[in-house]
Amino acid sequence: MPSPLPSTSNYIGRFAPTPSGYLHFGSLIAALASYLDARAVGGRWLLRMEDLDPPREMPGAQDAIVQALEAYGFEWDGSMQRQSKRHAVYEEMIERLLREGLAYPCLCSRKQLEAYPGPYPGFCRDAGQPLENAAIRLRVPNLEYRFTDRVQGKFGQHLGREVGDFVIRRRDGLFAYQLAVVLDDAWQGVTDVVRGADLLDSTPRQLYLQELLGLPQPRYLHVPLIIQPDGHKLGKSYRSPPLQPEQATPLLLRALRALGQPTAPELNDALPGEVLAWAVPRWDADLIPRTLTLAEAQLV
Secondary structure, rough: OOOOOOOOOOOOEEEEEEEOOOOOOHHHHHHHHHHHHHOOOOOEEEEEEOOHHHHHOOOOOHHHHHHHHOOOOOOOOOOOOOOOOOOHHHHHHHHHHOOOOEEEEEEEOOOHHHOOOOOOOOOOOOOOOOOOOOEEEOOOOOOOEEEEEEEOEEEEHHHHHHHOOOOEOOOOOOOOHHHHHHHHHHHOOEEEEEEEEHHHHHHHHHHHHHHHHHOOOOOEEEEOOOOOOOOOEOOOEEEEOOHHHHHHHHHHHHHHOOOOOOOOOHHHOOOHHHHHHHHHOOOOHHOOOOOHHHHHHOOO
């Protein structure tokens, strides 16, 4: 629900779920970390639905996500924004990048690229392909982009060798996450991005886009994923039940402990909002572990 809390700092954070499924415990850890990191310094916390991919969207997931956040006591500032309402902005940027020669049409199919599992080999880079039925790829420089994550530490990725020219609009016309998230974070004035570590290796691409477009660079904090014994992350598609309203308090406490934060016995009978209010002034991002196994998460 929208928050009545006044902002006392320039910090702007956000939680940006994808409605391809319901929120699960891993989602809760990311939402909780981003919420507490913002509220602990009197900052704003925004909610944005990243509904870029209708074919993968689960019917009813958007409403279920909002209802789960409300049941778990989260309050956000302003109204929820949807990426599906921003298509004209993304398209305008695609046209600009094409015009300036920073992006190009690509007609390579997945089947063609199966024999090249590494970075995109650049077949269409200078081929002058037509725009019709083409994906749009961004030209990347032969440079390494580095940053220091607040939890994961120093991270770098060489865009030319490790990534290659990446898609910013798919052949089916759908816009890619990398472009949309950069434009939307800048539009909303986001100063701090707190999200799951599965997006750590997306950050160098976003740093390049921010530099290319003259946009400010947020600080980043990537919370640990819960890794299962077989190496899979706990997620929407793999052994991760949706959050249930009646489990809000115990799961919030478990999520706090997974993030290395303190809890107290008296919180066991508290309402979800009371748990969050107790946790805000005690938040310490320096206590967040870099990794978290399923066994460790079950013990907290």
